[in-house]
Amino acid sequence: MTQKPFLEVKNLNVAFPTEDGLVQASNDISFTVARGETLAVVGESGSGKSVTSLAVMGLHDRKRTQITGQAFLNLESGPVDVISADDEVVRKLRGKAMSMIFQDPMSALHPYYSIGNQLIEAWSLYNEGDKAAGKKRAIEMLDLVGIPDAAKRVDEFPHQFSGGMRQRVMIAMALINNPSLLIADEPTTALDVTVQSQILQLIRDMQKEFNMALILITHDLGVVAEVADRVNVMYAGKIVESGGAEDIYYRPDHPYAIGLLNSIPKIGELDSKRLVAIPGQPPSLINLPQGCSFRARCAFSDRVPGNLCATTTPTLDEKSTDHFSRCHLPEAELVKARKEIGGK
Amino acid sequence: MLKYLARRLSATLLVITLVSMSVFGIFAVLPMDPAALTCGKACSAPVIEANRHRLGLDVPVTVQYGRFVKGLFVGRDFGEGAAKFHCPAPAFGYSYNRHECVTTLVAEAFPVTLSLAVGAFVLWLSVGVSLGILAARKRNEWQDRAATAFVLVGTSLPTFISGLLILLFVALKFNLINPIEMGRWVSPLEDPVAWFRTFIFPWIVLALLYAATYTRFTRSNVIETSSEDYIRTARAKGLNERDILRKHTLRAALAPIVTLAGLDFAGLLGGAIITEGIFNLPGLGRLSIRAVLRDYDLPTILATTILAAVFVVVANLLVDILYAYIDPRVRVAS
Numbered sequence: 001m002t003q004k005p006f007l008e009v010k011n012l013n014v015a016f017p018t019e020d021g022l023v024q025a026s027n028d029i030s031f032t033v034a035r036g037e038t039l040a041v042v043g044e045s046g047s048g049k050s051v052t053s054l055a056v057m058g059l060h061d062r063k064r065t066q067i068t069g070q071a072f073l074n075l076e077s078g079p080v081d082v083i084s085a086d087d088e089v090v091r092k093l094r095g096k097a098m099s100m101i102f103q104d105p106m107s108a109l110h111p112y113y114s115i116g117n118q119l120i121e122a123w124s125l126y127n128e129g130d131k132a133a134g135k136k137r138a139i140e141m142l143d144l145v146g147i148p149d150a151a152k153r154v155d156e157f158p159h160q161f162s163g164g165m166r167q168r169v170m171i172a173m174a175l176i177n178n179p180s181l182l183i184a185d186e187p188t189t190a191l192d193v194t195v196q197s198q199i200l201q202l203i204r205d206m207q208k209e210f211n212m213a214l215i216l217i218t219h220d221l222g223v224v225a226e227v228a229d230r231v232n233v234m235y236a237g238k239i240v241e242s243g244g245a246e247d248i249y250y251r252p253d254h255p256y257a258i259g260l261l262n263s264i265p266k267i268g269e270l271d272s273k274r275l276v277a278i279p280g281q282p283p284s285l286i287n288l289p290q291g292c293s294f295r296a297r298c299a300f301s302d303r304v305p306g307n308l309c310a311t312t313t314p315t316l317d318e319k320s321t322d323h324f325s326r327c328h329l330p331e332a333e334l335v336k337a338r339k340e341i342g343g344k
Numbered sequence: 345m346l347k348y349l350a351r352r353l354s355a356t357l358l359v360i361t362l363v364s365m366s367v368f369g370i371f372a373v374l375p376m377d378p379a380a381l382t383c384g385k386a387c388s389a390p391v392i393e394a395n396r397h398r399l400g401l402d403v404p405v406t407v408q409y410g411r412f413v414k415g416l417f418v419g420r421d422f423g424e425g426a427a428k429f430h431c432p433a434p435a436f437g438y439s440y441n442r443h444e445c446v447t448t449l450v451a452e453a454f455p456v457t458l459s460l461a462v463g464a465f466v467l468w469l470s471v472g473v474s475l476g477i478l479a480a481r482k483r484n485e486w487q488d489r490a491a492t493a494f495v496l497v498g499t500s501l502p503t504f505i506s507g508l509l510i511l512l513f514v515a516l517k518f519n520l521i522n523p524i525e526m527g528r529w530v531s532p533l534e535d536p537v538a539w540f541r542t543f544i545f546p547w548i549v550l551a552l553l554y555a556a557t558y559t560r561f562t563r564s565n566v567i568e569t570s571s572e573d574y575i576r577t578a579r580a581k582g583l584n585e586r587d588i589l590r591k592h593t594l595r596a597a598l599a600p601i602v603t604l605a606g607l608d609f610a611g612l613l614g615g616a617i618i619t620e621g622i623f624n625l626p627g628l629g630r631l632s633i634r635a636v637l638r639d640y641d642l643p644t645i646l647a648t649t650i651l652a653a654v655f656v657v658v659a660n661l662l663v664d665i666l667y668a669y670i671d672p673r674v675r676v677a678s
Binding site: 094107112 | 572573574576577578579580581582583584591592595596599670671672673
């Protein structure tokens with residue numbers, strides 16, 4: 001990437017104080033996304049994917065969250081750290097510099113207001129002009145995201161739209177002010193399989209159209225392979241592997257990533273093979289013990305010399321060019337491991 | 345929408361008819377003989393029979409009901425000869441205890457109850473809803489705790505306690521109510537100040553109870569709505585907190601309160617028996633309770649009961665129609 005990244009996240013920590021202790025939901029996260037680039041964030045539920053992006057958007061309740069670290073938006077007017085900036089400053093970046101779409105389009109739109117009303121509301125936050133101009137822009141956006149008969153449907157209510165159409169509306173609303181960064185938090189999870197690829201295609205088209213930086217949060221590795229430039233694999237609040245999409249796909253370095261890829265059923269093998277799962281559960285994020293968070297579920301921890309996995313938390317190291325991993329496993333063992341369970 | 349209205353309206357009429365029939369039926373089978381009760385001191389069997397005829401109770405109950413319904417529409421004559429009285433439509437009956445058409449009694453009592461209900465309604469709605477919103481916004485802070493204390497006191501103090509306490513230790517002690525004039529009905533059109541002075545304490549007593557319930561309801565609704573996905577969407581758009589609360593949260597959180605408020609208000613229109621009793625207000629509640637406990641005045645009881653039912657049923661209809669305007673999902677489904 002020759003361009004300066006639009007978003008630079010540095011050592012971001014997000015924690016929630018609870019009665020049982022401090023939940024460390026996001027742990028020392030650093031990454032960058034440039035305009036036109038797609039970063040996929042994968043990991044199972046509770047791995048800190050959404051928590052991290054909500055922190056970037058400033059959508060956590062500051063009273064109930066402890067956030068440290070930095071997240072710079074490199075705006076034309078200069079960089080702004082959205083973590084340390086005033087609430088009011090961050091609010092005025094939301095919907096304008098950065099936008100977000102959510103998992104469940106069924107509940108993400110206000111049921112009492114028409115689609116048009118909600119789009120115009122978003123538009124008028126950052127644009128001068130009367131309602132008619134806003135409506136014109138709303139129809140334009142609905143048209144762009146592929147809502148048929150947009151001029152008529154703009155006056156309809158969310159419950160009159162199907163799930164896929166509602167997600168299109170959400171996308172139209174998120175993009176109405178031409179943001180530089182779009183965070184899509186599992187945008188296809190709640191949709192029918194047939195609709196999923198359409199929505200994904202739409203997001204990619206829109207990314208090109210608006211030249212946006214895109215963070216795609218998902219646990220669907222198929223989606224990742226299709227659209228991502230870079231991939232962050234998250235586990236127990238940490239990035240455990242980070243690299244180019246091809247690297248992650250063909251040369252996964254972390255046993256968790258290897259396990260994730262291995263759990264995808266492959267057409268042709270379905271009859272002969274049971275679905276493969278990673279055994280065990282992710283650890284509690286309260287008082288994470290010393291050492292590697294994944295070691296209890298890791299198939300290869302016994303190959304690490306000494307008792308390193310239990311005593312020392314692995315750091316995110318560059319194992320090969322622009323390919324980072326948080327694992328103690330020596331390279332030779334890793335190649336063996338990949339062959340053993342990857343089968344690739 | 346028109347079809348829906350027609351359907352709801354006919355259903356409402358049906359319910360009112362059924363209610364009036366059942367009330368009528370219940371009074372017909374009561375082990376109480378109005379003819380004997382109105383007999384007087386020198387009572388004998390022929391007098392009772394004559395009374396029964398005079399009261400129109402010597403015919404089958406279906407015929408009685410028919411006369412009752414007819415009276416509602418065209419008015420009705422009670423008694424015969426020199427003792428004949430005419431009650432114009434809508435005639436609910438004739439009270440032989442009060443020597444007055446029931447409709448007249450109700451018409452005199454209703455403005456009192458209406459004043460009481462409207463004032464209390466305005467008071468409890470504004471206090472309850474704003475306190476509920478405040479408590480939800482300042483969750484777990486002192487404002488929230490204060491509101492919780494208010495809810496606890498308000499819901500656990502029965503009106504006959506709070507009413508007496510306020511009457512004795514505030515209104516009478518500080519000479520805010522003249523005990524001789526207490527409960528004297530003054531029309532707000534004639535003397536708004538006197539009207540206000542008559543009703544302010546009854547309003548407070550009634551509103552205390554309801555405001556507590558509404559505070560609790562509003563608080564939990566606002567908190568629940570605040571965690572909805574569409575509120576997060578509103579925040580992600582870049583809306584400020586004030587607009588999120590005003591346009592997004594409250595619209596959804598307060599919609600169910602319309603239903604609650606409509607029905608509570610209608611319930612009060614039937615008469616607030618205890619409050620009216622404590623403050624000596626000559627409203628529908630007092631009218632009913634006197635008819636029940638002192639006079640065994642069946643026509644009056646019949647009228648107030650049916651009226652109370654009509655208020656509730658009509659309020660139900662209005663609330664449903666109103667709700668269709670508030671919630672577009674209801675509008676389309678109907």
